[in-house]
Amino acid sequence: MKILRSKSLNKVMQYAKPYRNRFNWVIVWAILLSIFAATRPYVFKKIIDEYLLNIDDKSGFMLFVGIMAFTLIAEVITQFYFTYWANWLGQDIVKDIRDKLFVHITSFKMKYFDKESVGKLVTRTVSDIESIASIFSQGLFMIVSDVLKMLIILVFMFSNNWKISFIVVAIMPVILYATNIFQKKMKVAFNEVRNEVANLNTFVQERLTGMKIVQLFNREKIEAKKFEEINQRHNKAWLKNILYNSIFFPIADIISNITLGLVVYFGALFIIKGDFSTTIGDLISFNMYIPMLYNPLRQIADKFNVMQMGIVAAERVFEILETESQIQDKGTIEATHFNGNISLQNVRFSYVEGEEVLKGINLDVKAGQTIAIVGSTGAGKSTIINLLNRFYEIDSGEITIEGVKIQDYTLSSLRKQIAVVLQDVFLFADTIYNNITLYNPEITQEQVENAAKKIGIHNFIMSLPNGYQYNVKERGVMLSSGQRQLIAFLRAYVSNPSILILDEATSSVDTHAEEMIQSATEKITKDRTSIVIAHRLATIINADTILVMDKGQIVEKGSHNELVQKENGYYRKLYDSQFSVSA
CATH class of the missing domain: 1.20.1560.10 (ABC transporter type 1, transmembrane domain)
Known part of the structure; x- marks a missing residue:
């Protein structure tokens, strides 16, 4: 039949x-x-x-x-x-x-x-x-x-x-x-x-x-x-x-x-x-x-x-x-550690064919530098992060780390060396400890606690019932948005990445939590390449280089002091709009 x-x-x-x-x-x-x-x-x-x-x-x-x-x-x-x-x-x-x-x-x-x-x-x-x-x-x-x-x-x-x-x-x-x-x-x-x-x-x-x-x-x-x-x-x-x-x-x-x-x-x-x-x-x-x-x-x-x-x-x-929608993992190089030299050469990308989000981005990041990226919503800031992690494939151009194309690294080893803290933190319906380690057997309880103490959130965690074994429930609803952000930051910290990425990581936290993150950022970014995407310019003033993006292109580049000196500059306008009240 x-x-x-x-x-x-x-x-x-x-x-x-x-x-x-x-x-x-x-x-x-x-x-x-x-x-x-x-x-x-x-x-x-x-x-x-x-x-x-x-x-x-x-x-x-x-x-x-x-x-x-x-x-x-x-x-x-x-x-x-x-x-x-x-x-x-x-x-x-x-x-x-x-x-x-x-x-x-x-x-x-x-x-x-x-x-x-x-x-x-x-x-x-x-x-x-x-x-x-x-x-x-x-x-x-x-x-x-x-x-x-x-x-x-x-x-x-x-x-x-x-x-x-x-x-x-x-x-x-x-x-x-x-x-x-x-x-x-x-x-x-x-x-x-x-x-x-x-x-x-x-x-x-x-x-x-x-x-x-x-x-x-x-x-x-x-x-x-x-x-x-x-x-x-x-x-x-x-x-x-x-x-x-x-x-x-x-x-x-x-x-x-x-x-x-x-x-x-x-x-x-x-x-x-x-x-x-x-x-x-x-x-x-x-x-x-x-x-x-x-x-x-x-x-x-x-x-x-x-x-x-x-x-x-x-x-x-x-x-x-039978759907073929995987990122091609044909790389043969195991990334055990990165110094943090990143290069984007004429990178173009579109989520929808014919609608470019990135229009020929050129960027060089030296080992140990902290690079900040600012710009309006939809400018393409987070897209750079997505491409660096190979969540999407570029349309044309080239992205290299340590002079090697990211496609030549094995996908798992590449992502293992890059830690990302997102604006919208996702926590599983599990304990704080498991949300931090994600069941990585190489990360011990002692390492987690020491990292939490350095960041300054150990006492907060211990104040919860069962401490690190506290179940945050689905999507972490038992914690405030600021607390979830701190847990995500600690999760990135304990993974000991070669490259740290903060994607609007402080946009949803209160002043106290932001201060703790700023303090922790100084520790974790030391001798480590960092890319920070931010709306709050106060969090990136000390960045080595600030990139200003608009409509998929880098329109300004320089240190904070250099950019604020540009009359009618894009960054200058952003800075004045955020600090005019306090001024």
């Missing part, structure tokens, strides 16, 4: 190769389960035809009773192992796929995350992958087991009574036709469901993240209305699934019951007419065979639906896995 020839299913099956032995055992359990299930009605027929009317043969009767008991126990045992191993295999396969997907996503360029919604990626990584597990636990192996069971049952039926078997088989195309229509309808309906689930996840994730904005601007009712609309579409998609199930399964039940009635009717006629090839045992065993034959046939539609769900989910997951 087309669904079994799906490319996505073949890709999923590639992940089963490491578990080939377990996969084979699941097939073995499926075969045994089918044999034991089909044997039970046959043994029951033998008991009725040969021993129920001849109860004097107690030994033979007890023998078949024992065989019946053995068959039941064997069926239970094989059912357990088949179900357990199929689910075990499915969960291990999706574990491997999920691990690979997460690693793949974390290697994407920042440009990918600029375009894709977080809710969609969460849906792919969690619920879609879980649907892939159902291919094995409720789909593929169950279908194999059911098909085997049906084939063996047909063999038993025709070996017992071909006339009655013909009646059963003659009606099977009807239910197969209904099953085929149901499967096609369900594929379309499930695609709609998965799309709406992704929309729901995206909407909820964004609103929860931006809950402060929602409440500040009294948008609760507006957002609730939007959510209601998306939820309504999700509801309609599921109702379509429910409708198809509600139509198909009663039809399948009616067909099964009609077949059962025909078997009893014609079987009774055969017996009345003296057809010795038809027995009471046949009628009773066929009453057991028909549900065992038709129920799997009916449920195969549902299981194909589960398979279809899993395959559609797999298509979505493999779409991301």
Whole structure:
């Protein structure tokens, strides 16, 4: 069938190769389960035809009773192992796929995350992958087991009574036709469901993240209305699934019951007419065979639906896995330490093709210098930092550190030598200590505490419940913006970088926190190249060189004293606007 020839299913099956032995055992359990299930009605027929009317043969009767008991126990045992191993295999396969997907996503360029919604990626990584597990636990192996069971049952039926078997088989195309229509309808309906689930996840994730904005601007009712609309579409998609199930399964039940009635009717006629090839045992065993034959046939539609769900989910997951949006890590040089000589030569870059953000930047930073970059929003200041860390690739030009192109360094070693403190600090829902070390085993508790003491925030941390083991919760909501900034600064400090970058690192802190950071900055920038992006000019007055950017270009360059002397200069205007009040 087309669904079994799906490319996505073949890709999923590639992940089963490491578990080939377990996969084979699941097939073995499926075969045994089918044999034991089909044997039970046959043994029951033998008991009725040969021993129920001849109860004097107690030994033979007890023998078949024992065989019946053995068959039941064997069926239970094989059912357990088949179900357990199929689910075990499915969960291990999706574990491997999920691990690979997460690693793949974390290697994407920042440009990918600029375009894709977080809710969609969460849906792919969690619920879609879980649907892939159902291919094995409720789909593929169950279908194999059911098909085997049906084939063996047909063999038993025709070996017992071909006339009655013909009646059963003659009606099977009807239910197969209904099953085929149901499967096609369900594929379309499930695609709609998965799309709406992704929309729901995206909407909820964004609103929860931006809950402060929602409440500040009294948008609760507006957002609730939007959510209601998306939820309504999700509801309609599921109702379509429910409708198809509600139509198909009663039809399948009616067909099964009609077949059962025909078997009893014609079987009774055969017996009345003296057809010795038809027995009471046949009628009773066929009453057991028909549900065992038709129920799997009916449920195969549902299981194909589960398979279809899993395959559609797999298509979505493999779409991301096959997305080539990684920064090319072809460098061979391990950066163990930088003196800090940085050079940008005619660097051009655009986030959107045709809209340049940097327009031929030329910049040389000497080892140990502190370079400050100022300019209006959108001038391209933070873009330089993004390119230096290779979050994005330049359109043209060249960036070197120690005279070596940054592309020639291995990506991990390059980023390890550069520490960045951003304006918008992100803290994980974890302890302060883990947020500082990020689980780096090379950083000890003693190093963290000594660094905190130098910066002057050790006492603040120790004042919190459990000190360094204090859980800051999601995004660090248990701390003020200034405190989060200090934790981020300490995180950069303990990593002992060769190059330090402060990207608006003091714009959201109070005066006291800013003083602590300024004090710490003097310590950490000593003999270390530093790049400081700032709005507050007071924080960069002592920088060796100040670059003034405007519309993607460096328009002024010099020390603070040199730049303030320029009449009508860009920097002079910024300085006068910030210090006119105090002046």
